Each structure stands twice: as C-alpha cells, then as structure tokens.
Amino acid sequence: MSMEVINAIGRRKAAVARIYLGEGKGQITVNKRDLKDYFPSPILQYIVTQPLGTLGVTENYDIKVNIYGGGIKGQAEAIRLAISRALVKIDEENKPALKAQGFMTRDARVVERKKPGQPKARKKFQFSKR
Secondary structure, eight states, rough: OOOEEEEEEEETTTEEEEEEEESSSSSSSEEEEEHHOOOOOOHHHHHHHHHHHHHTTTTTTTEEEEEESSOOOHHHHHHHHHHHHHHHHHGGGGGHHHHTTTTSSSOOOOOOOOOOSSSSSSSOOOOOOO
C-alpha cells in the first residue's frame, strides 16, 4: 500500500506544529534539523515519539515538522498531538490506543492574562490597613 503525505496540526500553549507524515525509515526533521539536534533532551525526544512507540510504528514513517511559538516543552507536546492526529487519519483503528494514552486531547491550558492593578494574574499587592 503506497500512501501520500498526510498533514496534521497540533497546538499546545503558544506552540503550533504543522507536520507532514509519509512512508519512510523513521526520520524526524524539525524545522529542517534532526529531532535529536532540535530537542537535545531525551525526555522531549521521548514525548515527541510517544504516539509512534505506542503503536509500534517508529520505523515506518518519515515526519517533517514546522513549529513556531512557545517553549521547548510546549513545542514537543504540540508535535505529539499532531503526530497522533496524523496516525488516526492514516488508520481510524489507531484512535482507541492513542486516546487511552491521552494523546488525542488538545491540552487547552494557557497562561492567564495579567490584570491591571495587580502584580500578576491572581496575586494581589500586600494589603495595608494603615
């Protein structure tokens, strides 16, 4: 079965990941750099490859990623969501396994805005009675 390139988008906090997933040998390129080059931390590399590992298809696909915004952890989790979505596009039967691991859910938690007259979003200036 030959397949065309599947694309998907993943987001987390301020990070947006666009991925292009096609048949290959397990090569993952992030912003034209190798995965191990872009994410030096093994934990972040693990986060990115979790959906592939769950389905046991790490060596079957080449993935090109364009990512911007956010920090490295948010970016890694955005890529994870995008890869999960692409794998479900390829085969709908992958969905229950990925959903059970929680990879199909967009983590909607974002930073709350700072309010005027306060030092931070929820923190208040110290109250002085006199």
